[in-house]
Amino acid sequence: MKLKVSDIVQCYEGINKFLDLEMSSDIACRLRVMSDKIKDEYVKYSKAKDELITKYGAKDKNGIMGISPTMERWKEFVDDLEKISEVEVDINVYTIKLTTLLPVKAKGNITVGFYKLIIDDVNTDLVEA
Numbered sequence: 001m002k003l004k005v006s007d008i009v010q011c012y013e014g015i016n017k018f019l020d021l022e023m024s025s026d027i028a029c030r031l032r033v034m035s036d037k038i039k040d041e042y043v044k045y046s047k048a049k050d051e052l053i054t055k056y057g058a059k060d061k062n063g064i065m066g067i068s069p070t071m072e073r074w075k076e077f078v079d080d081l082e083k084i085s086e087v088e089v090d091i092n093v094y095t096i097k098l099t100t101l102l103p104v105k106a107k108g109n110i111t112v113g114f115y116k117l118i119i120d121d122v123n124t125d126l127v128e129a
Helices: 005-018 025-056 074-085 110-117
Strands: 002-004 088-090
Touching: 002 005, 005 025, 005 074, 005 088, 005 110, 025 074
Parallel strands: none
Antiparallel strands: 002 088
């Protein structure tokens, strides 16, 4: 499956947030496998982002490196981060059926974070416009 780095980041964070919910061990196991499959790409993104923060940011009074919209090189940071985020990666990751996730009691649209990995087998009568 081809995914943009930004999608991988969103899926990884979304799955791990979803794992905080109460669910059966088989669903949790499937989600952990999915998370593990994309973790390497997530870590690569995080390292690249940290390098950009070091390149364009500055240390605060406590010595912690960071960057904010008020800093002089913010635009350069955002531009470079967007370039990284748009890279497509061919990744071997599992998908999960929506019906598998239905028993999990979640408030709101918590699955939105990893929607690219969810197969909607509930609304099969919907067609693309």
